Amino acid sequence: MDENKSRRISIAVDMDGVLADTETHFISYYEGETGVRVDRNTLLGLPENLAFPDKTAVRRYVNTAGFFRTLPLIPGGQQAIQTLMRDFDVYIVSAAMEFPLSLYEKKLWMEEHFPFVSWKNIVFCGDKSIIGTDYLIDDHLKNLDYFRGKPLLFTASHNIHVNHHHRLNNWSEILLYFENLRNSGD
């Protein structure tokens, strides 16, 4: 076994809501369909599927061909992943199995926006409790609460009132967190 590899700290990074801006995409899709531009402030603290006036909309969009392929990027994510990869084993971990049609779209999205991430470091799963990395950066409690390593909460409108995980508000804060971690281990 590669001793260097086995000693590197590993980080699992969620896709939707952390690398991919699902929130903005939901708002765009909703406006395109209904003509109603939902104010982002009205989404605060609500589960994504209940945050829009039409409660069936979000579930419909995530089952629409093309939705996951065309997701915009969360600012700073691309550069941050490249930076983290220098010192850590970074895995992109998405609970994609719930939406089988998204599997191929998500892989193509990764190839387009994160061509520097090997297929070896991409995981599409259901229950993330199986993921054995040291850290998990995610916006959903259903993933963070059962994670066996150190969970890190990435801020999204729906999780704004959560206070039982270490919160990181954006990719700059994530980079600072892991820079401090790396320096403390030097």
Add this chain to the structure above:
Amino acid sequence: MDENKSRRISIAVDMDGVLADTETHFISYYEGETGVRVDRNTLLGLPENLAFPDKTAVRRYVNTAGFFRTLPLIPGGQQAIQTLMRDFDVYIVSAAMEFPLSLYEKKLWMEEHFPFVSWKNIVFCGDKSIIGTDYLIDDHLKNLDYFRGKPLLFTASHNIHVNHHHRLNNWSEILLYFENLRNSGD
């Protein structure tokens, strides 16, 4: 957290070569393409991609639409997974990310043959070293050698000379192994 769930032993089970009979499928595809029926004995101890007279064949088949969707079953796997699920957390873990077109086909194959396995317990990944289960049943050393739990080698023609992992030759032996494990923990 569900205390019962957190105490159950977890088992990751590979798809190709363990649940799905890739070997038989390669032989069938090869015969269909070339008219040559390859004797299974000639595959013993050789890497799958080098075992057939035309060394480009296997790589071509795994990139052919329909190959993964139509894989036959390894005998005993379906019933054994149902049995194991009574006492263990069973995850189906496939290194599918190398062949993006296979992702959807593999999910459909699971739905057809293992409808009793929840999408929450299916994982498509690259490098399996990220999998944090207690056991991994797999036919490939590239997965077993870097697994952090207890690796179990499922017999296939290509791994017949391997002797550094606990070997289980078929699904009956797997069931017996975990029945003994369960009884020892009673």
